[in-house]
Amino acid sequence: MRRFRDSSFSGSALTNAIAGAGLMVALVYIPVLANAVFSMNATGAALLLLRLMVGIPIGALLGGWLAQQLRSYRVVAAAGLILAAVGFLLLSGWNEGSLGPHLLGSPIRVADAQLFLTGLGLGIEIAPVSAALLDAVGEAERGAGASFLIVMRLIGMLVGFSLVAGFGLWAFHRATAQLIPPVGLNPTAYALYIVQFKQAIFDEYHLIFRATAIALVIGALLAAATLRPLPRPRWR
Template structure:
């Protein structure tokens, strides 16, 4: 039965991870459908950030709700919302509708990973649990790597990008049946083995009536009715939403940020500070890491944040560069990105082996330094990419970021006690996804502003009585737009390289080989 549970959990996690990055390949196609011209691609970025915002906001909160109401009902609810979001996205003919559909998908998809990890905590004891968690993690990473390629293949094979989301409906139906058959019903209960206790770090008090944590400070309903940190979840979602809204500029011709940018960013920072204050003092927390050394932990999460930002910036803007500068269709452009995506898992395996010999800190710092070198190579790409070998920069960047994945996860586990490993693992994922969300929003704001400033004096040619003259003017205009896009992309890769250098410096503050909580 546990094998069926693992297969069903891995399947739903894989489905959500595929859809997290599936739009990267077809952003240009979606922009045509919703009426966004290629020189105004800043207006299509909410399709990417909307999913990530929902994903991050829902991940910790819905995981807690599954503690209270049971894993199977929450997984089924998330699958239903995921299917609804797929339908809304497929039917969308405006940016607002497509973004709303993607946000619904993100809310549902963000909950599936922590609920599946918690389910493994319910059914596997401490000795066997890492193998099962590794399988779920592999499904998550596989979906992340294959998402852009999957989107390109489906769009090409079935004729339109909408089919990427229509095909989710039968996949969700199959996943729902598997979950219904395999996942136990009811709320999590203790098994009598403290290692397999679904509360993880909870134990029963001498009276046997209530569970208490190891410090004896917080109590939990024995019926599984654990309190849910709705306030913390709401504060986190509000802070992220304000930051993303402040960074989104639909008219970047005049400035990097819109008129409302700095006020919303300041308010988002304030709400984030309130969230931290609440999490320190609240008896119920989204991410409870009490007793953990905060310095090494925050440094490790910061590295995960930087890695996430570099990952998504690469996925989005290499794909756009291949389609707009090289003139490639979606699938061929995703094959250009495949150089980067294939280097990631290969280097991730190498990073785990190297970290055992050299230590997590050294391998993480070296990986980000290698990644920065790859991005600096990419920032030197010439205008005519079709005639230039672009493999080297993509492979170096992908290999460098891949080296970071395993040592960051290992380091954050070494800064926490065994009872907090599940929470710490979720924190790494949340930090990386936040890096994707904030990083791509911030770098995109700068890049789109640069593009608009470079093309501010261009006038779109209008048809005249002389077709040859019109064709000549249109060719000149297209060449100037292409040159501006080239400057935009290469400068964004340069900024990403600098970001990786900062991440390498931050990695030096990660825990050394032997660090105890």
């Protein structure tokens, strides 16, 4: 427990948990959104999520390199989380036509770039946050420190996701409480019901993605305030 009195240790652990919650939200809700609203099959939903997942390993490599070049864990970790927050904020503006527009006339869609940006930010924070915690525990306890990092990320994925998902479902049920399916074969009434129901789904996802963006900004502030700089290299 004495390790939690070290701000760099506790800050790294909490930052890692928040990033885990953000990752879990993306892993669950992007495929569900693809299927429920964009009417994609399982393959299409997986390929949509792949845009985000590709950014994570690229971001992880970039984050490690930047931390070494800038000699700053806090700047790189905070920048990665802010980038991911911006990505989720962009995702919170999606509507039924969001998968159509292309980026500057290129084959890349704007939605693809937004997903990649989100994954890139989630990847960038991995190396500096992990390294900051391992530096805080020292050589003899690095194995335990690495295990604790995984545990905190899993806790963040479970607890953080549950809180955000519960909040989103509460908002969805509140929005659809007065939405009653039409009785009979009136096509106009049924079409209106479908439009309103889809809008309620979008509103739920918008709320969830915005809440995730806020959580990631809090994680960025936490990283900026608590992570220590890289130790000076020891010359032999």
